[in-house]
Amino acid sequence: MKRIYLVGFMGCGKSAIGKRLHTLTDIPFYDMDHVIADQMQLTIPEIFNQYGEPYFRQLETEFLRSFPEEFCIVATGGGVAVKEENIQLMRESGMVFFLNASFRDIWRRISTDVNRPIVQQSSRMELETLYKKRKPKYLQASHFTVETTGKSLTEIAEYIIFQIERYQ
Template sequence: MKTIYLIGFMGAGKTSAGKELSRRLNIPFYDTDDEIIKETGKTISDLFSEFGEEEFRSLETRVLKKIAVEDAVVATGGGMVLREENREWMKSNGIVIFLEAAPQEILNRLSGDTSRPLLSGDKEKIISVLMEQRLGLYQETSHFQIRTDGKFLNEVVDEIVHSLK
């Protein structure tokens, strides 16, 4: 089986769904943000502060290409699709599933989260602007699209499994 890449905005459920999907399929799970933290020993917020977004995106690309391209589930960072190189890599080497949630749902899920460097300030406005900028990239990159709003984790994973058949 090809690697399954989960893309979508922060808070869409990529990590939670990815862990459960990997458990069901009995294949390894990777989270690109976690892999970056392991590689650098720094938090995502620290990396953004110290090196800026561009350097962080370079790290993301490097980590993406180090992960196996078969028999794995990979939850990507919300901005992974910003680089064409990443979009092409995922489309060529795996099955890409866009997990989508409405801006208000994302805001609710991330309301107490202080670990996301791009969300300092007016979270509602930032989420709306970033989602608008990225939506087309998520759609263009994905083979399948699954809404996660108001769904239990098992429902989302059931839909992913069904789309893989």
């Protein structure tokens, strides 16, 4: 078994579903943003403010290249699939699940989140444009698309477990 990557736009539920998968399977879970923040000893907004988004995207690539845990669940950052290199690294080292949520659901979850630099710097329209721009990349990166609208965390996690067991 390789890594299980959860990709999708910010607020689609990657971290929450990753935690639920961990609870149901006991497979180690890592939130890429939290690992990077811990390594840098800065919050994600501080990394963006001090170094900029391109630097942060490079940290994501370094994570994918060098993270030592081979058998684990990884909730990726919302922009990780923007880079072709990251898509290739994820697809080669694990199973990639795109958590597909409607923008309306995502907006409801992220609109007031002060820990998301891109949300704080963007209007709803700009975020929806970014969502539409990134969605093809998530689809390109993924082995499986998981529809999340109207489903509980457990239903989503059980579907992912089913796919993992089916294709091991």
